[in-house]
Amino acid sequence: MTRENVGDTRWGWCCPHCNRDVDVVKDPSTDTFRWECPGEACRAVGFGFSSRRQARIALLSYRKRYENTYR
């Protein structure tokens, strides 16, 4: 069990593609969280996460996969 209070005050996440800050928001229609890149040329998105923490973990692993692709 890891603690949930990891950086509650600054959820500054970066898009794995273009390094912009992405917003994580709750989708009230599905009761899940999603992150979305604001870059129009990028449009990276992830959705269906049960919590902000899950979204962050997914974003980090997404980034790792992306970086590995370009090794």
Ligand SMILES: [Zn+2]
């Ligand atoms: Zn992006």
